[in-house]
Amino acid sequence: MELDADRGTPDELARIDAVVPADVRAACKVLIDAGHEAVTVGGAVRDALLGRPAGDWDVATSAHPDEVVRLFRRTIPTGLQHGTVTVMVGHGADRQGVEVTTYRGEGAYTDARRPDHVVFGVPLVEDLARRDLVVNAIAYDPIARRLHDPFGGRADLAARRLRAVGDPVARFTEDGLRVMRVVRFAATLEFELDPATEAAFAPALPSLRRVSQERVHDELVKLLGARRPSIGLHIARRSGVLAAVLPEHAALDDATWARTVAWVDDAAPAVRLAALVAALGDRVADAALRRLKFSNEDRERVVKLVRVADAPDGGAAEPDVRRRLAAAGRALAADAIALWAARPGDAAARDALVAAARVVVDRGDALALGELALGGADLMAELGLPPGKQLGVLLNRLLERVLDDPKTNTRAALLDAARALG
Numbered sequence: 001m002e003l004d005a006d007r008g009t010p011d012e013l014a015r016i017d018a019v020v021p022a023d024v025r026a027a028c029k030v031l032i033d034a035g036h037e038a039v040t041v042g043g044a045v046r047d048a049l050l051g052r053p054a055g056d057w058d059v060a061t062s063a064h065p066d067e068v069v070r071l072f073r074r075t076i077p078t079g080l081q082h083g084t085v086t087v088m089v090g091h092g093a094d095r096q097g098v099e100v101t102t103y104r105g106e107g108a109y110t111d112a113r114r115p116d117h118v119v120f121g122v123p124l125v126e127d128l129a130r131r132d133l134v135v136n137a138i139a140y141d142p143i144a145r146r147l148h149d150p151f152g153g154r155a156d157l158a159a160r161r162l163r164a165v166g167d168p169v170a171r172f173t174e175d176g177l178r179v180m181r182v183v184r185f186a187a188t189l190e191f192e193l194d195p196a197t198e199a200a201f202a203p204a205l206p207s208l209r210r211v212s213q214e215r216v217h218d219e220l221v222k223l224l225g226a227r228r229p230s231i232g233l234h235i236a237r238r239s240g241v242l243a244a245v246l247p248e249h250a251a252l253d254d255a256t257w258a259r260t261v262a263w264v265d266d267a268a269p270a271v272r273l274a275a276l277v278a279a280l281g282d283r284v285a286d287a288a289l290r291r292l293k294f295s296n297e298d299r300e301r302v303v304k305l306v307r308v309a310d311a312p313d314g315g316a317a318e319p320d321v322r323r324r325l326a327a328a329g330r331a332l333a334a335d336a337i338a339l340w341a342a343r344p345g346d347a348a349a350r351d352a353l354v355a356a357a358r359v360v361v362d363r364g365d366a367l368a369l370g371e372l373a374l375g376g377a378d379l380m381a382e383l384g385l386p387p388g389k390q391l392g393v394l395l396n397r398l399l400e401r402v403l404d405d406p407k408t409n410t411r412a413a414l415l416d417a418a419r420a421l422g
Helices: 010-017 022-033 043-050 063-071 124-129 151-160 168-174 175-190 195-200 201-209 213-224 231-237 241-245 247-251 256-267 270-278 282-291 294-306 318-328 330-341 349-362 376-383 389-404 411-422
Strands: 037-042 058-061 075-079 084-089 094-104 105-107 117-122 137-140 146-148
Touching: 010 043, 010 146, 022 037, 022 084, 022 094, 022 247, 037 124, 043 137, 043 151, 063 075, 075 151, 094 195, 105 124, 105 330, 124 146, 168 175, 168 195, 168 201, 175 201, 175 213, 175 231, 175 241, 175 247, 195 201, 201 241, 213 270, 231 241, 231 256, 241 247, 247 256, 247 270, 247 282, 256 270, 270 282, 270 294, 282 294, 294 318, 294 330, 318 330, 318 349, 318 389, 330 349, 376 389, 376 411, 389 411
Parallel strands: 058 094
Antiparallel strands: 037 058, 037 137, 075 084, 084 094, 105 117, 137 146
16 A cells, blocks of 8 residues: 655644654654654644644654664663664753654454564554554654655544544454543544444443553543543443443433533543542442552542532531531542532532632631641640540530531630530
8 A cells, every 4th residue: 555645735744843852853863864764653743733732752663673772872672572662862961762663563452452463564554554543643754754644644633533544343342442542532632433433332342341440540531631521421421431441320310421521521620530420429439449440549539529529418508518628628628619619500509609618718717626726635634534535526526616616716615615515
């Protein structure tokens, strides 16, 4: 198959040329000067053409990995068995690593993650043919200033369309995570999904279920970072992808689902995961996040937010707001408020709740035992109480009073209350 004869329009070339990093250009020049092909590939080229901030710039080359190692003074064998070498370009503090991968063909993916074997020495077009989406199968030679677009990726960018390279069923069943990547790209790029590509999701679901939870976790986090995650979440729900990776959501009815995705879209990125799992309740959410390999810190934070996600029974009444914030903890007060600020439903009630919560936080009302004007040592000294359970119960009863009325959080008032309660 011949490469696309269209080298790119002057505008396209200028757009990419302006953002190709100097270290990537330098790595390509070393390879090309040695008689090899070298191009930048993948998402960075796609994003540069779209005028979006480009992420990692990877290089693909016709040079065998051993030759890549020979051509550069300093290299790191990142993944030699799959043809990848990180080459160090530049000097001293300016030295940067560039990932260089040899053009390759691939065998079967029996582990639903990596090919069983790779074949080096294939032409660029065959290397591009193994990629997931047409928009990700565009290459750019920064030395010759030439685009290679054998599958029509630029046309798909113009049409804002996501389409698999070649046979979509083959693309997705060989690595089940690719369907989640497509879902994520649909959200982050805000592109339409080609019907034939989406239809290939169902046969790939068994492969997706074999993918490690760590890889699924990473894709879910990236999806939630999109401007409108709902674009991808709706695709994931209707195609069965969501049921494969987050089966707890299968029990949600359509109304609850609509409320959930609206909440996720409107929420600040820091609390979107909590919005996504809020309808599951704390115990189910905790189990789901454990399975998806979220860190203990992230999981505990989200579960606490899920527990306070619903509005307090008293609405915007300050005592109820303080109790709900106390349940989250001072460290999560801002996150709890951000979660409430995005809640679907009665806008007036939501705004009143958020306003009351901000007043409570800004005023510095006590929300925990450690924020009381006296502690256990004071009670033991002043009242002669022994350490133990009785002391803890008394402190909690004092906190309840302060949550009702923060003006009572003075040493004198709390001692008087302790004597009355004691």
